[in-house]
Amino acid sequence: MRVTAAFSRLLCLAGVVVGEVAFAPGRVVVAVALRRRRLVCPLCGFSTPHRHDVRPVDSVWRHLDLGVWRVEIRCRLRRLVCPIHGVRTEQVPFARHASDFTRDFEHLVAWLATRTDKTTITRMLRIHWRTVGRIIERVCADELDPERLSGLVEIGIDEVSWRKGHRYLTLVADHGRRQIVWGAEGASASVADDFYGALGPERAKRITAVSMDMGPGYAKSTRANAPQAVICIDSFHVAKLASEALDEVRREYWNELRSLGDPQAARRFKDARWALLKRPENLTDRQAVTLAALKAAGGKVARGYELKEALRCIFNAGLSLQDVSELLTRFCSRASRSRLPAFIRLARTIRKHRPGILAAVRLGITNARAEALNNKVRLITHRAYGFHSAHAALALVMLTCGPITLQPPHELHLHQ
Ligand SMILES: [Zn+2]
Numbered sequence: 001m002r003v004t005a006a007f008s009r010l011l012c013l014a015g016v017v018v019g020e021v022a023f024a025p026g027r028v029v030v031a032v033a034l035r036r037r038r039l040v041c042p043l044c045g046f047s048t049p050h051r052h053d054v055r056p057v058d059s060v061w062r063h064l065d066l067g068v069w070r071v072e073i074r075c076r077l078r079r080l081v082c083p084i085h086g087v088r089t090e091q092v093p094f095a096r097h098a099s100d101f102t103r104d105f106e107h108l109v110a111w112l113a114t115r116t117d118k119t120t121i122t123r124m125l126r127i128h129w130r131t132v133g134r135i136i137e138r139v140c141a142d143e144l145d146p147e148r149l150s151g152l153v154e155i156g157i158d159e160v161s162w163r164k165g166h167r168y169l170t171l172v173a174d175h176g177r178r179q180i181v182w183g184a185e186g187a188s189a190s191v192a193d194d195f196y197g198a199l200g201p202e203r204a205k206r207i208t209a210v211s212m213d214m215g216p217g218y219a220k221s222t223r224a225n226a227p228q229a230v231i232c233i234d235s236f237h238v239a240k241l242a243s244e245a246l247d248e249v250r251r252e253y254w255n256e257l258r259s260l261g262d263p264q265a266a267r268r269f270k271d272a273r274w275a276l277l278k279r280p281e282n283l284t285d286r287q288a289v290t291l292a293a294l295k296a297a298g299g300k301v302a303r304g305y306e307l308k309e310a311l312r313c314i315f316n317a318g319l320s321l322q323d324v325s326e327l328l329t330r331f332c333s334r335a336s337r338s339r340l341p342a343f344i345r346l347a348r349t350i351r352k353h354r355p356g357i358l359a360a361v362r363l364g365i366t367n368a369r370a371e372a373l374n375n376k377v378r379l380i381t382h383r384a385y386g387f388h389s390a391h392a393a394l395a396l397v398m399l400t401c402g403p404i405t406l407q408p409p410h411e412l413h414l415h416q
Contacts, residue, residue, distance in 0.1 A: 010066065012104070013063070013102065015035045015036060016032040016035060016092075016093075017032060024072075027069060027070040028070070028072065033075065034090075036093075037049065039051055041082035041091065042090070043084075043088065046082045046083065046085075048080055051078040054077075058075060060073065060074050061101055062102070063104065064104050073102060075092065077089050077092070096142065099138060107139065107407065107408070108125070108409050109121065109125060109127070109135045109136065110136050110399055110406050112125070117383065118383060118386070132392075133387040133393075133395075133396075136395040139395070140394075143406070144398060148174075148403045149203060151176075152176075153208055154174075154211075154365060155175060157170065157171075157192055157218045159213070160378060160381050162390060162394075163390075169187075169390060169394055169397065170183065170192065175209075175211070177403070179373075181402065185390035189218065193221050196221065196225035196226065207229045208228070209229055209365060210229045210230070210232065211365050212232070213237040214237060214353050219231055230363065232357075232360035232365050233353050233357045234360060235361070238315070242307065245304065245342035246276055246277065246307075247273070249301055249343075250273060253301050272294055274287055276308075300339075304342070304343060310334070331347075331350070332347040335350075376401055380401065381393060383396065
């Protein structure tokens with residue numbers, strides 16, 4: 001078998017003829033020519049037999065490695081005149097528009113990005129994390145199910161931080177399919193308005209319930225765009241507020257200790273943060289000991305801890321709507337009498353949002369699986385820290401939690 005024929009089989013590139021194969025330091029350079037005669041616009045697919053000119057230099061793409069060798073594909077491309085887009089370099093069948101990588105390489109990057117960490121990907125594939133970001137943006141734009149906004153009935157709107165310094169994404173989850181179906185940068189009523197705009201009034205009419213946090217923005221937009229939908233408050237948002245209230249009590253107490261000139265005690269207490277905030281079943285032995293000591297010492301931190309745990313248990317599975325309703329009432333009166341300002345405020349907030357909190361329980365929206373999706377999203381956005389743009393962070397969320405099936409390249413070539 002000739003070298004060019006061998007490489008033609010090895011590379012699995014659509015629509016090309018392999019011309020020449022050369023070895024350069026660290027890489028194999030493969031020159032190819034397009035099989036088709038017609039020139040195709042990369043933006044709209046317009047095709048013509050007439051060429052405008054030939055680019056003076058080769059275009060270059062990185063392809064999947066062969067062994068330890070990088071593979072570089074080179075092709076001399078022509079330019080055409082598209083009636084809409086003007087003079088453009090012709091499209092190639094094996095790579096996306098404006099990409100320096102072949103589709104197969106990009107699929108490998110996207111597949112890995114949803115499954116493993118930054119260092120593994122950048123070292124193994126020898127590309128920058130920002131390049132990963134740009135690649136997954138392209139794959140996401142290409143591969144997402146265009147019908148993902150159809151058939152939505154119960155949804156959740158939530159914000160998630162994708163970068164330090166209050167940089168947020170708004171994400172819309174389909175509770176039925178347990179997928180993220182829409183996202184955009186920002187966290188305000190206007191971003192939610194954009195979602196309802198993309199959904200359109202007909203599909204918005206079929207939404208029956210929307211879960212969210214207790215902020216005013218998403219609720220306002222939902223009342224305006226899908227007035228028939230029941231607004232529900234996710235229980236993990238309620239539990240999160242309780243954790244924040246407890247943390248406030250802890251900080252206050254810690255500052256008091258410090259001002260009393262007991263740095264040792266203050267330091268001991270600072271370490272207790274996680275003992276207080278974690279679920280009791282997740283504590284390490286040392287944290288469990290710290291927690292027991294805190295409880296035995298009594299005082300406001302112990303009081304706050306009991307309140308936080310009591311609230312969390314209300315939303316554990318298996319309680320009826322009536323139970324939850326009654327326990328919530330009891331919790332609010334206990335919290336109001338706690339003499340802890342943070343918890344008094346919490347009781348007020350819960351009373352205000354009580355109908356929404358109970359609606360979530362009644363409709364069964366507040367369940368472990370909705371929270372599991374939420375946790376998965378948070379894990380993913382943490383990995384997205386360091387991306388150059390919100391679009392890249394969003395693409396990673398959509399590729400991981402959205403209506404899309406990614407495959408490693410060899411599975412895409414199974415027929416060969
Ligand atoms: Zn065009």
